Amino acid sequence: MDGFVTAEAGRRRTLKAPIGCVGVGLHSGRRAELTLRPAAAGTGIVFRRSDLGIDIPALFDRVVDTRLCTAIGEGEARIGTIEHVMAALAGAGIDDAVVEVDGPEAPIMDGSAAPFVFLIDCAGIATTAAPRGAIEVLRPIRVEDASGAFAELLPAREPAFDAELEIDFPNTAIGRQAVSMRISPHAFREGLADARTFTLAEDVARLRAAGLAQGGNLQNAVVVDGPMVLNPGGLRRTDEFVRHKLLDVVGDLALAGAPLRARFRGSRSGHALNNRLLRALFAEAGAWRMVGVPGMAESLSGTRATASVAA
Numbered sequence: 543m544d545g546f547v548t549a550e551a552g553r554r555r556t557l558k559a560p561i562g563c564v565g566v567g568l569h570s571g572r573r574a575e576l577t578l579r580p581a582a583a584g585t586g587i588v589f590r591r592s593d594l595g596i597d598i599p600a601l602f603d604r605v606v607d608t609r610l611c612t613a614i615g616e617g618e619a620r621i622g623t624i625e626h627v628m629a630a631l632a633g634a635g636i637d638d639a640v641v642e643v644d645g646p647e648a649p650i651m652d653g654s655a656a657p658f659v660f661l662i663d664c665a666g667i668a669t670t671a672a673p674r675g676a677i678e679v680l681r682p683i684r685v686e687d688a689s690g691a692f693a694e695l696l697p698a699r700e701p702a703f704d705a706e707l708e709i710d711f712p713n714t715a716i717g718r719q720a721v722s723m724r725i726s727p728h729a730f731r732e733g734l735a736d737a738r739t740f741t742l743a744e745d746v747a748r749l750r751a752a753g754l755a756q757g758g759n760l761q762n763a764v765v766v767d768g769p770m771v772l773n774p775g776g777l778r779r780t781d782e783f784v785r786h787k788l789l790d791v792v793g794d795l796a797l798a799g800a801p802l803r804a805r806f807r808g809s810r811s812g813h814a815l816n817n818r819l820l821r822a823l824f825a826e827a828g829a830w831r832m833v834g835v836p837g838m839a840e841s842l843s844g845t846r847a848t849a850s851v852a853a
Contacts, residue, residue, distance in 0.1 A: 552674040552834070554637040556580045558666035562642075563657065565649025568623055568739070568763070569611060571756030574649040576627070578661055581638040583672035586799060587631055589614060589621045590642045600628060600641075602797040602820035608813035610754055612794055622647040625813065626739075629793030630658035632801070633730030634667065637674060653738035653762040655789055659731060675835030676701075679804035683829055685818040691810035693791075693819045698803045702726075705806040707788045714742065715766045719784035725792060734792065736778055737785035743767035791816055798823075803833070 562577035581588065587600035596619045598604055606620060607613035613622035621643050631639060633655065641648070651657035679695045686692035698704065706722035723729050741755070743765050749755040764782065765772040779785060794816035795802060808815070823829055 554583045554670045554672040554674045555635050556583070556585075556638040556668050556670060557636065557662065558668045561661045561665040563649060563651065563661060565651050566757040566762075567645070567647030568650035568653075568757050569754045570622075570645070570647045572645055572647065574647055575644045576649055577642040578658075578665060579640040579642060580668065581640050583638055583670040585638040585640070587628065587636070587638070587796070588640050589624060590640050591615075591619055591621060591646075592642045592644045594619055597640075599799075600624065600797055601799050602817055602824070605797065605817045608817055610749070610813070612797075612813045612817065614797075618646075620646060623650060624648055625790050625793035626650075626653075626655045627658050627793070628796040629730075629789050630655040630662060630735065632792055632796035633725070633727060633735060634659060634662045635727055636662065636667065637800075638670075650739070650757060650762045653740075653764070654736050654786070655734070655793070656736040659735050673835050674801075675832050676801045676803045677798055678831050678833050679802065679823065679829065680831060681829050683819065683823045683826065685815055685822050687815060689810070691808075691812075691815060693806070693808040693811040693815040695802070695819060695823055696805040696807065698805055701803055703802050703804060703806070705788060705791060705808075707784060707791060707806075707808045707811065709784045709787055709810055711742075711766075711783075713768070715769050715771050716740070716783045719781045721781060721784045721788055723788075730792065734785050734789045737782045737789050738762075738764050738778065739786055740764035740766060740783055743772065787811070795820065800832070 557580045560577055560579045564575045567574045589598045589600055598615045604614040611623040612625045613620050615621055627648050679697050682696050684694035703725045705725055708720040710718045741763055760773050798820055
């Protein structure tokens with residue numbers, strides 16, 4: 543197995559060549575240029591603010607904002623809306639790469655992970671000699687909020703990552719949707735990658751007044767107005783909404799720093815709960831172990847043991 547799903551055996555993978563794209567930031571509205579670059583085995587995924595010369599490891603304890611996106615960094619040195627890039631890298635099984643961005647936000651492209659998967663395909667994937675490990679969840683970990691939304695990780699029945707998620711938007715074209723799948727590279731590519739981010743028309747003015755969604759439009763987001771989908775082309779799938787939410791789960795949980803061997807269950811989970819889930823996992827001694835790479839558990843636990851459960 544490879545991709546986000548991993549067994550103990552395997553080798554770390556990176557890109558064969560640099561490749562880039564230009565777009566706009568969903569929330570900032572600013573032009574954004576992104577380049578994916580190969581990296582040495584063991585680097586992990588690192589985001590680089592090319593305008594500031596600052597590197598930010600793509601790890602859950604570097605998350606500083608979860609309002610309608612996942613952002614990592616500190617102060618002005620931050621990068622937002624990283625979840626779709628992370629999902630594409632995880633789905634393609636990329637362990638080591640530098641994601642270079644020339645400003646505070648990754649480009650939204652069409653609102654899905656498909657453009658980043660296309661970039662990875664064009665660049666090609668190189669397998670290295672370094673062994674690849676996985677984080678095995680040993681006992682249930684659950685987080686929830688006051689509304690009853692929850693996210694949890696459970697021990698895996700097989701060496702894989704299985705996920706099930708449901709959402710519920712009453713009185714809209716979204717409604718109640720659920721999806722369940724094993725997140726293999728093929729399943730990610732065929733079932734999740736092209737699912738776009740979405741919003742309610744009634745929320746657009748409020749978001750923009752708060753300085754968010756400045757770059758949003760019908761080319762990079764699905765907009766729902768009551769029972770109607772406003773995008774001229776309609777939906778890519780009847781359950782595109784829940785599939786996009788699961789895509790976000792894949793991207794957010796990729797911030798664990800290694801593929802997860804676990805089962806994920808969630809109801810109305812978003813970026814905040816996804817991040818809290820990883821913080822809760824690594825804050826509880828004995829809830830996980832590293833498999834496949836001798837000595838790697840110690841290096842991981844050095845930073846994760848101090849992680850707070852609070853987002």
